[in-house]
Amino acid sequence: MGLPEGFRWGVATAAYQIEGAVGEDGRGPSTWDTFSHTPGRVRDGHTGDVACDHYHRWPEDVALMAGLGVDSYRFSIAWPRVQPAGSGPVNGKGLDFYDRLVDGLLAAGIAPAATLYHWDLPQPLEDAGGWMERDTAYRFAEFSYLAAERLADRVDMWITLNEPVVVTAYGYAFGVYAPGRTLMLDALPTAHHQLLAHGLAVHALRGRNARTIGLTNHYSPAWAASPDDQPAADAFDGFMNRLFTDPVLLGRYPDLMDDAPFVRSEDLAVIATPIDFLGVNYYQPTRLATPSEGPLPFDMVDITEHPTTGMGWPIVPEAFLSLLRTLDSRYDLPPLYITENGCSFPDEIGPDGVADDSSRIDFLDAHIKAMRTAIDEGIDIRGYYTWSLLDNFEWSEGYHPRFGLVHVDYETQKRTPKKSYAWYRDLIASSRTQTEPR
Structure with a gap:
């Protein structure tokens, strides 16, 4: 691969999707607990109550990462595990879990990369208005400070928010994710309040000497169906790709937030607080x-001229390269990390005891090559985290999609590495013999 020296290979997960143990050691309910237990919200009534039981099986999962040879593990800290009410006293047992996990990772030579918000808002905060309320941003900053107070001496990479556009669109506008509100364009305050939360959290993290702080956004290149549809593509691009990036890197909103009454004059300076990196999640155009x-x-x-994943998402690695080029031309970028990239297929264990997920290998190979082209063109990309280490709870689709390098039998919790696991392991090992000085 000839990647720059210090390039980080990793895997990524999220708390609600893998931890389980939702009622143990003082954890409070999250919006996803409420949502998944509401009939009709999640396919086949699946919930994250047990998920991959990572809360109890984390040593086994760290061993799987060590077997891969990854440099880093991106996980999320469950806010309701640390602050069950979303404010007020810390739940010490909740932080103890992340203490154990971080120490286990470091003992295995794996750098922890902690995401502070991966969609599991404490239910009491949602009951008070959730991300529609400005106060939630201040509560998030407080939570960020508490997490860093315990962990910043050992966690060298912090992500404030994961994909805030998904929370706004799927959670508050369309209602297909927690908390399931259908506000449509009236959901825009949730975008601003998440961004304000990000900026406030950066300050809180710096106050606890946290190193290397960034934000992870979801990006999707916008293709116009015809030349006449370009304004529609531009509008989508403004919402999906610029709304959560322009304020952070340019200090201003795109047009759709002009004169928004919930934006105060001092907010953009907070939101544009310098960050150390930008996380890029890419799946499809x-x-x-x-x-x-x-x-x-x-x-x-629908995009019909490309092959698709098990979720029906088009596989277009050249769109990934196009996205990276667009970001590089649009902004004076900090270093980039690819914080999520992966695919779902209906993987099954074969007679030989292994899941042959050659389609995943092809997907990852093509997208990593696209990333390598971007690096060769001078785009500063410092790491790549595939989604995901484990098959897990895939939000409103429940346990049907399988995104993992490791197959999980949800009845027995048996972990079985797939063929892609061995492929990724070998890729990482071979890349280490071909690194280039930065």
Whole structure:
């Protein structure tokens, strides 16, 4: 691969998707607990109550990472495990779990990369208005400080928010994710309050001497269905790709937030507090057309000329390269980390006791090569985290999609590395013999 010296190979997970133990050691309910236990919200009534039982089986999972040879593990800290009410006293047993995990990772030679918010808002905060309320941003800053107070001496990489655009769109606008509200364009305050939370958290983390702080955004290149549909593609691009990046890196919002009454004059300076890196999550491009009706300025149109994953998502590695080039041309970028990239397929254990997920290998190989091209072109990319280490609870789809390098039998919790696990292990090992000085 000839990657720069110090390049980090990693894997990523999220607390609600793998931990389970939702009622143990003082953890409070999150919006996802409430949502998944509401009939009709999650496919087949699946919940994260047990998930991959990572809360109890984390040593086995760290051993799997050590077997891969990864440099780093991106995990999330469950806010309701640390502050069950979303404010007030710390739940010491909750922080103790992350203490054990971080120490276990370091003992295995794996650098912890902690995400502070991966969508599991404490339910009491949602009951008070959730991300529609400005106060939630201040509560998040407090939580960030408490987490760093315990862990900043050993965690060298911090991510404030994961994919805030998904929380705004799926959680508050369309209602397909927790908390399940259908506010449509009236959900825009949740975008601003998450960004404010990010900026406040950066200050809180710096106050506890946290190293290497960034934000992870979800990006999807916007393709116009026809030349006449370019305004629809531009509108989608403004929402999906710029709304959560322009304020952080440029200190201003794109047009759709002009004159928003919930944006105070001092907020953008807080949001634009310098960060050390930008996390990029990429899965697929999106094709847009002019809507015939409805409140949104775009309609999503299927992309049919490319192969698809088990989720029906088009596989377009060249769109990944295009995205990286666009980000590089649009902003004076800090270093980038690819904090999520992966795919779901209906992997099954074969007669030989292994899941042959050659399609995942092809996906990862093509996207890593696209990333390598971007690096060769001078884009400063410092690491790549595949999604995910384990098959896990995939939000509203429950346990049906499988994104892991490791197969999980949810009845027995048996972990079985797939063929992609061995492929990724060998890729990492071979890349270490070909690093280039930065």
